[in-house]
Amino acid sequence: MQKITPFLWFDGNAEEAVNFYVSVFKKNSKVLEMRRAGDTDAAPVVSATFQLHGQRFMALNGGPHYKFSEAISLFVDCETQEEVDELWSKLLQGGGQPQQCGWLKDRFGLSWQIIPSVLGKMLGDKDPEKSRRVMEAMLGMVKIDIQGLQRAYDGAGK
Structure with a gap:
């Protein structure tokens, strides 16, 4: 137990x-x-x-x-974009509200973080420029987009 x-x-x-x-x-x-x-x-x-x-x-x-507040949230570690997309969509059903940086509130007011595992790996990269770009990209997202994180990590668009 x-x-x-x-x-x-x-x-x-x-x-x-x-x-x-x-x-x-x-x-x-x-x-x-x-x-x-x-x-x-x-x-x-x-x-x-x-x-x-x-x-x-x-x-x-x-x-x-x-009432629930963002002071407590449930963090969900997702392996794929498909898992992020599915959970994001389901938890928003019935009146949930998307928020910044992979956070959402479900229809009961409970806060969730729907986060791909790769985000932590990228943010923890030994190259501070890579992790800075990933952080900047993540701060501009509502639902986390793994391809967008990867582009930032790789320096695409520089």
Whole structure:
């Protein structure tokens, strides 16, 4: 069992959010438990436990007192542009908002970073000019474009 579990506060829509996240991250993702305020499936969900890519999360219908902010985001390490594109598109469904540098807010207000692995490798390059160009390119992007990063890394357009 994992020692630390992210605990997410929702305003009455935890069940919808949990089902949405499990549908987006299908691989090794599932609802583990829905705890309801009654004995029927129609009773409102009080809390839920779910898994995304093997990572355990908890959700609470805590009410309108607290909202998500960018102070906490979920970072998703993507291997390909296709994975970036797919997750970006799915997480924006239903009213999400794209933001700068690979960040977005989903329709529940939770912030996500949809980042290709290659970005970290390029930013960590020993050549400071290459990493500077990549950083500059990334700062001009909303959804991260691996080809655009590669062009900047290679110095294309100089």
